[in-house]
Amino acid sequence: METQAINTLTGVIDKKMTRQLKQYLDICARCAICKDACHQYVATGDFTYLPARRAELIRQIYKKYFTKAGEFVPALYEARDPDENLLDELYESTYACTGCRRCMYYCPFSIDTAWILSAAKAILIAAGKGNEMLGQLADAALMKSDNFEMFKDVIIDGFKDVEGKLKELTGDPSAEIPVDKEGADVLYVALAGAHSILPAAAIFHEAGTNWTLSMFESANYGYFFGDAEKARRIADRFMDEAKRLGVKEVVITECGHAYRVAQFFHEAWSGEKHPFKVRHILEVIDEYIKDGRITLRPGAITEPITYHDPCQVGRNGGIFEQPRDIVRAVATDFRDMTPNRAEQWCCGGGGGLVAIAEMEEFRLKSGAKKLEQIKATGARIIASPCENCRLQMEGLNDQLDLGITVKPVMDLVLDAMDLPR
Amino acid sequence: METYLFLTSVVGVYIGIGVFVVGMAWRIYQWSTTPKSPVKLGLFPKPATATGRGAKMLKDTFIAPHSARIEPVMWLFAFAFHVAALAAFVGHGRLVVEYTPLVQLLGSDGMRTFAAWSGGTAGIVMMVAVLYWIARRTYGPFKQLSVPEDYFLLFLLLGIIVMGNHMRFLGHVSAETYREWFQSLLVFRPVIPAEISGSNVGWSLGTHMLFVNVLFVYFPFSKLVHTIGAFSANLVRSE
Ligand code: SF4
Ligand code: SF4
Numbered sequence: 001m002e003t004q005a006i007n008t009l010t011g012v013i014d015k016k017m018t019r020q021l022k023q024y025l026d027i028c029a030r031c032a033i034c035k036d037a038c039h040q041y042v043a044t045g046d047f048t049y050l051p052a053r054r055a056e057l058i059r060q061i062y063k064k065y066f067t068k069a070g071e072f073v074p075a076l077y078e079a080r081d082p083d084e085n086l087l088d089e090l091y092e093s094t095y096a097c098t099g100c101r102r103c104m105y106y107c108p109f110s111i112d113t114a115w116i117l118s119a120a121k122a123i124l125i126a127a128g129k130g131n132e133m134l135g136q137l138a139d140a141a142l143m144k145s146d147n148f149e150m151f152k153d154v155i156i157d158g159f160k161d162v163e164g165k166l167k168e169l170t171g172d173p174s175a176e177i178p179v180d181k182e183g184a185d186v187l188y189v190a191l192a193g194a195h196s197i198l199p200a201a202a203i204f205h206e207a208g209t210n211w212t213l214s215m216f217e218s219a220n221y222g223y224f225f226g227d228a229e230k231a232r233r234i235a236d237r238f239m240d241e242a243k244r245l246g247v248k249e250v251v252i253t254e255c256g257h258a259y260r261v262a263q264f265f266h267e268a269w270s271g272e273k274h275p276f277k278v279r280h281i282l283e284v285i286d287e288y289i290k291d292g293r294i295t296l297r298p299g300a301i302t303e304p305i306t307y308h309d310p311c312q313v314g315r316n317g318g319i320f321e322q323p324r325d326i327v328r329a330v331a332t333d334f335r336d337m338t339p340n341r342a343e344q345w346c347c348g349g350g351g352g353l354v355a356i357a358e359m360e361e362f363r364l365k366s367g368a369k370k371l372e373q374i375k376a377t378g379a380r381i382i383a384s385p386c387e388n389c390r391l392q393m394e395g396l397n398d399q400l401d402l403g404i405t406v407k408p409v410m411d412l413v414l415d416a417m418d419l420p421r
Numbered sequence: 422m423e424t425y426l427f428l429t430s431v432v433g434v435y436i437g438i439g440v441f442v443v444g445m446a447w448r449i450y451q452w453s454t455t456p457k458s459p460v461k462l463g464l465f466p467k468p469a470t471a472t473g474r475g476a477k478m479l480k481d482t483f484i485a486p487h488s489a490r491i492e493p494v495m496w497l498f499a500f501a502f503h504v505a506a507l508a509a510f511v512g513h514g515r516l517v518v519e520y521t522p523l524v525q526l527l528g529s530d531g532m533r534t535f536a537a538w539s540g541g542t543a544g545i546v547m548m549v550a551v552l553y554w555i556a557r558r559t560y561g562p563f564k565q566l567s568v569p570e571d572y573f574l575l576f577l578l579l580g581i582i583v584m585g586n587h588m589r590f591l592g593h594v595s596a597e598t599y600r601e602w603f604q605s606l607l608v609f610r611p612v613i614p615a616e617i618s619g620s621n622v623g624w625s626l627g628t629h630m631l632f633v634n635v636l637f638v639y640f641p642f643s644k645l646v647h648t649i650g651a652f653s654a655n656l657v658r659s660e
Contacts, residue, residue, distance in 0.1 A: 018458035020657055022451070027650035030566050033488050033495060047565045056566065069642035078568040105464055106492075108485040108499070109651045110658035112462050268459040318465035342465060343490075 001081040005127075009082045010065045012126045013058070016119040017066075024111045025062045028052060034103035034113065039346045040096060043368040051103035054093040055116040057086055058123075087127055094120040094226075095131045096362065098350030099257075100311035105342060121226020130225055134352050137221035138230045145216065145237045155215055162194045166201050171420030175205050180245070181212035187247040188281070189218040189238045189258070191387055196253045199410040200281060206417060207293040212245060214238045218258035219387075223265075224352025232269040235261050242276055249277040251284055254408045256312030256350065256386035263317065280313065282385050282409055286322035289329055289413075300416035301331040306379035307409075308337065308370070308393065309344040310386030323409050327383055330416040335377040345369040347384075349392025360395075367396045374404070383409045422623050423613070429630040430602070431611040437637035444641025449649070463660040474659040481655040495557075502550035505543040509585075512540050515596050516603035536596065537589070544586040551579045574643060577636050584629035592622035 030052055035041055040049040047053055063070030064079035071079075080086065099114040124130050144151055156179060163177040177197065178184065188204070188211055190196040197213065204211045216237040222230030239262075242250045252259045263278045288294045307327050313319050320341045328334050337344065348366035353359050370393065374382060382404060384390055393406045468474050480486065489496040514520070515536070524532045555575050558567045588594070598616050605612045617623055640646070 017455060019452060019455045020458055020462060020654075022455050023650045023654050026448075026452075027644060027647035027654060029644050029647055030568070030571055031495065031499070032563050032566050033492050035562055036491055047562055050562055050566065053566055056568075067642070076568070076570045076573065101464065104658070106487045106490070108481075108488045109647055109654045110464070110481065111654060112657070115462060264461055268461070271459075315464055318467075320465070 001083050006065070006081060008126055009123050010061065012122045013062065013066070013119060016122050020112065020115060021119060024055070024109075024116055025059050027109050028055065028059065028111055029109075030056070031108070034107050034111075037103045037106040039100070039102070039348055039369045040098075040362075040366045043348075043366045044362075048089060048093045049096060051113040052111075054090075054097060054120070055111070055113050057090045057093070058116050058120050060086070061123075082123065082127070087124065087129055090120055091124055091129050091131075093117075094124060095134075095351070095356070096353070096359070098311065098346050098348065098353060099316075100346035100350055101316055102311070102343075102346055105315060118226060118228075122228075125225070125227060130227070131352075131356060133356050134221050134225035135227075137352075137355060138225045138227065138234065141217075141219075141221060141234045141237075142230060145233075148215075152215070158194075159197070159213060162197050162201070165194065165198055166205065169198070169202055169419055170205055172205070175201075177201050178212045179215065182245050184210050184212035184245060185248045186211040186251050186284075187214055187238065187242045187245060187249070187276075188212070188251045188253070189214040189216065189262075190253045191219055191255055192217045196255075196387070196408070199408070199414040200253065202414055202417070202419065203285060203288065203294060203410065206419075207288045211251075212247070214241055216241065218252050218255050218262070220258055220261050221352060221355070223257055223261055224355075228269060231261065232266065235266045236270070239266060239270075239274070242274075247276055249279055250274075251279050251281050253281050254385035254387065254410060256310035256317070256388065259317055259319075260312040280317070280319055280322075280385070282313075282323045282326060283319060285410060285413055286326055289326060294413070294417060296330050296413065296416040297418060298329065298416075299332045301381065301412060302333065303331075303380040304333040304335055304378055305331045305381040305383060305412075306335050306337055306374065306377040307340075308347060308374075308382055308384040308389055309341060310384060310389045311344070311346050311350055313385055314344055315342045323383070323385060326409055326413060330412050331381075335379055337373040337377055345373055347389045347392045347396075349388040349390075349395075350386075352388075354388050354391045354395075363392065364395050364399055367392060371396050371400070375402075380404055381412075382406045383412055385409050422618050422627075425627045426613050426618055426623060427611075429627045429634065430613060431606065433630060433634035434606055437634035441637040441640055444638075445646075445649075448641050448646055452650070452653070461660050462657050464658050467659045474656065477659045478652060478656040481658060482651050498550045498553045501546050505546040505550070508539060508543040509547065512536065512543065516600055517607070519596075519600065533596075540589050541586075544582060544589055548579070548582045548586060551575055551582060555579070570643060574636075574639075574645065577632050577639075580632040581629060581636065584625045584632065587625040588622045588629065592620065592625070594620055594622055 032052055034051040038051050060078055060080050061082050063077040064074055070077050094117045097114060097117050101112060101114050104110055104112045159177050159179055166175050166177060167173055186209055188200055220231055220234045222234045252262050259280045267274055305327060307324055347370040348363055353363045382393055385408060390406045397404045468477050527535055557563050558571060594617055598614050601614050617626060
């Protein structure tokens with residue numbers, strides 16, 4: 001391999017080097033305990049998707065270029081160059097990973113394979129092999145903020161349409177969807193599309209919250225693509241908005257990775273502490289219910305219902321009980337999956353996979369464990385607070401014609417609220 | 422035999438310990454001078470207090486309860502190996518200094534019986550575990566994932582354990598005699614008692630020490646640094 005190309009790629013590892021990464025690369029025992037933790041490996045039996053194997057590719061480069069022992073006796077570690085072969089396999093295994101971190105949960109050393117793969121993504125991007133679709137979506141999001149004046153009117157018109165529906169739904173002609181409202185307490189960051197705005201708007205309206213809607217969506221393809229700089233800038237769009245409006249808290253819609261980015265990554269990326277709190281919408285709704293700010297018809301849902309913990313909300317986000325409490329408040333027949341909470345199986349839809357068309361077949365196949373779990377509950381409705389999870393589980397449902405409905409949790413809340421409609 | 426023992430059980434020991442100490446210090450230095458990412462990589466649920474996090478880290482490191490849930494058989498062998506290795510390590514402390522209070526408690530015959538049983542059990546357990554690990558790496562995904570380092574370390578361990586067991590089960594050299602040899606190394610006036618070199622365990626001690634020295638030299642450059650790295654990596658889990 002050319003020295004120039006090697007230097008570029010090892011330079012990326014050098015820039016990405018952190019104590020966590022270094023230790024992960026040094027200590028893995030290759031015991032393969034992580035093997036059965038990964039839904040993709042379990043469903044396919046394909047070695048490429050064994051968590052430690054994915055990391056091993058980075059380790060091979062690391063051993064050769066960052067350790068003396070690997071430099072002198074590369075054969076002992078199978079240390080090698082980041083050549084085409086390596087990069088092709090790396091592309092395959094890295095962009096497939098959903099970042100669910102179930103492998104980390106079971107590893108005796110808690111090795112975060114997804115963290116190692118964030119270095120892998122940086123290498124792939126530097127080699128011109130970043131996933132194209134995810135890269136384009138990230139750039140499109142930045143295009144929107146860079147040329148905001150161009151888009152502003154269209155966006156606001158869209159919000160006005162939703163506002164019309166909100167007035168109908170609540171029967172209150174003064175109900176509104178405030179945008180760009182200084183002095184609001186809450187900045188709600190939704191996803192593109194009315195489905196993630198309307199239920200929240202109705203709930204905020206009912207609870208009498210002083211809120212405002214972000215002009216930007218929470219989804220962050222820069223994060224999935226693996227470009228930390230772009231990911232930060234995409235999150236900056238609404239973080240800056242929150243600062244400018246002086247809100248007390250930023251509330252992220254039912255989306256997994258956006259919550260994790262806002263809650264756990266953004267401060268570290270930007271090197272600044274947020275002058276506001278960050279919460280997930282379900283934490284807020286749970287509080288409204290418990291404080292009596294919204295009233296629900298108990299037993300509004302009688303069909304058997306289950307809840308899927310999105311990895312970024314549950315194991316990686318720490319929100320386990322609030323969504324369950326909400327579901328129990330509206331449904332009579334709640335059935336948890338086994339295993340659940342921190343041990344919940346990844347549905348297979350994370351990591352931006354639902355946006356990559358050529359991944360569809362693999363993605364649905366990798367949902368085998370989730371499917372098993374869902375069937376075992378006998379539930380007719382699945383509630384889950386993450387758009388990627390919902391799309392994946394809808395895909396699984398359609399594939400087999402299970403006749404199950406997949407819903408955001410706040411839709412259940414909306415159904416159980418006494419509204420004139 | 423004298424030359425073999427001099428090389429493996431005198432010179433080699435100094436080299437082994439020297440490289441080990443410097444190598445591990447270098448490894449720890451490297452880790453501690455690499456800036457930690459400010460991103461919190463913790464998994465939930467996690468304890469709210471620093472004490473809680475410390476306690477969870479120790480539990481995760483010493484018991485690895487999550488690994489036990491997903492692969493109980495592997496966990497059992499790994500746990501047994503590590504406990505036995507720790508016992509063997511403590512037992513080898515008698516080379517440096519006799520555990521006098523224990524001898525007073527058990528009497529010298531009792532001590533000999535106790536050492537024979539505990540050391541013997543540890544040796545057998547470790548041997549079985551290492552054989553299990555070797556077997557595991559001969560098939561399927563375990564084989565695919567393995568690199569030469571993995572086999573090298575396992576066979577090194579196997580060699581050390583088998584030689585140790587040979588001395589334990591077939592030798593008649595007393596702990597006092599081994600101590601005489603080891604203490605002489607500590608004061609830099611090495612002697613190898615004739616009782617060892619002239620007995621049936623001369624070559625097994627030599628080979629035991631040869632493998633031990635290679636292990637010590639290689640240790641800081643191998644995945645065995647997980648013996649210390651596991652603590653900080655498991656702490657990251659709770660941050
Ligand atoms: S469980 Fe952990 S130590 Fe074992 S192979 Fe997987 S990442 Fe490596
Ligand atoms: S993070 Fe999830 S998808 Fe990625 S390797 Fe680990 S278990 Fe598999």
